[in-house]
Amino acid sequence: MSNKHHLSFTYLSQEDLLDAGCFDIRMVMDIAEKAMLEFERHHVIFPEKIVQIFNQATQERINCLPATLLDEKVCGVKWVSVFPMNPIEHDQQNLSAIFILSEIETGFPICVMEGTLASNMRVAAIGGLAAKYLARQDSEVIGFIGAGEQAKMHLIAMKAVCPSLKQCRVAAHVVKHEEQFIAELSRLYPEMEFVSTNTNLQKAIEDADILVTATSAQAPLLKATWVKPGTFYSHIGGWEDEFEVALQADKIVCDDWETVTHRTQTLSRMYQEGLINANNIHADLHELVSGKKAGRESQTERIYFNAVGLAYIDIAIAMAMFNRAREKQKGTQLDLQQSMVFEHLGLKSKVKL
Template identity: 45%
Template sequence: MDKRYLYLSKQNVHNIIYKNYQMVIDAVEDSLSMLERGTTRQPDKISQIFDKKYQNRINCMPSTLNEIQTCGLKWVSVFPSNQEKGLSNVEGFSLLSDTVTGRLKCFMEATECTSFRTAAVGAIAVKYLARKNSASIGFIGAGEESRAHLKMIKFVCPEIKTCYVSSRTEKRTKLFIDELKNDYTDIRFIDCKNDYEAAVTNADILVTAISSQTQVLKAKWIRQGMFYIHVAGLEDEFEVAKKADKIVCDSWECVKHRSQTIAQMYQAGLLKEQDIYGDMGEIILGKKNGRESNEEFIYFNSVGLSVEDVLLCNRIYEKAKKLGIGTWIEK
């Protein structure tokens, strides 16, 4: 068997994870637990940025999960400028190797994995950090990542009955609603067009998933009890984080070296280590409490971690073998 590896195409991967949201959430939550237990190796992500305006970049993200004897790598391009060309913003590939023999096990197209893995982190954060009676969600950004977040968050929080959607263009908000309204007939979709404030003001859960580097989320729109999921780069005013009762990350150690809002604040001396409440792994394992009152405004920053990708891709690989999906290729 070690003379072959399994190739999984985009369609192969889609067939395995399509609406199998529990598998995705379990993989991501387990990976965050592994990271907190210290049974992983995660070298720094290498990011080559080719355009300062759009932050067009290609990332190399390696990690090792000792508990499953697997080392993996995700190679992902993130090109926000592709929107203007009618192309997808993100394209990713992952490979997995056995750490006992060093043999390549699998090579797969991982663009959809990236989208749903990111959304699963947000959904896990909702489970631990959002108010239990959260019934509405608001989006600044109406692209693929926002759609994935709605799907995953609705899965863990079926009480959501209202969705406010805003974007830079009215076309994108309409497309968002048209694509999702038939699958989620119990949700009342409200098209806020490019009025970001309207999408934020009444939301219990707020998601910003935009490709620009602009502080579009204003601190004055934030109210007590909200839960905010920060997905991309610089999309909120510094005062938003300053209003938070708790700031939680998937990994603060990884976040603080990047260019996201709270990382910029930390690098400028406007945020200190003690201002960060903790990482999701600590909360999942019960080392720290999640939400402690309905009045807390909690800020969650997701940076995206290789350990999440590797465990999810390895479970897709194992599932593919059981189902006989994919193509075995001679080395």
């Protein structure tokens, strides 16, 4: 006889998600666009994230990002750690994440899932969506400063929205990271030309049509003089570019300007120093998705895009992955409880009185 107080949830490992076909950048971009439209309709609850920084110099931190999708009747949270020194000090990835999803009719959890895949894909998908509206559609050369997981994910997203891309240049802190980037991504895109710049940042950027900075550096690596007219620049990390890169841009677009003002990116620093304000921001990305504001309007515009990450998009992506995994019958069902505490037989032997 089943106990009505029995509670269980689905656990999804990264391998479960991969086996279910969740490494699907087009699905993730589609979900992100739909989530932005729901945000405009006020169908999401989107609190500010909680940040715990353990090292101001390296920005080692753990973040807690909650959001609720009212139409989906699901509340979720992403618990994500960012430890930039991990690759150097421990030969480990610098980001790890986990999601918890709960339904909001009774409040019980329905899924706990590995979140690094979804988190990395969300960052890249937002960059890709921005490129869809802001990059030149005849873009042929993409240049990366940084060669880690985010750079790799971004190439997948950028290639999806800009199939005209023919050459990829990459500059990293050490040559072996450039070589690893090329070895891994050239298998996915054998038709593309990949160029290792031997850590020469300028060589990666000059004359490129799309620029991506994906580093953990807290220094202005990207120089304004390297950015040609007509370029689309996707800024991912913290302080990765000279202030002049933004000041010379014809348009500045954010995923959410209000959120940017509370963070540590280049634009955040400029805002705090009084160099820019809301009047300098052309649009938030959801306004381009809904058509309220224009994207690229000329071939010569320099366009600067900065995303800091929005929890409601993370949760929407996690929910889509959960649904796909269920369809594919992937994952493990785990018990939260068999019954309520005082329903357990033999409880007396387990209680310290």
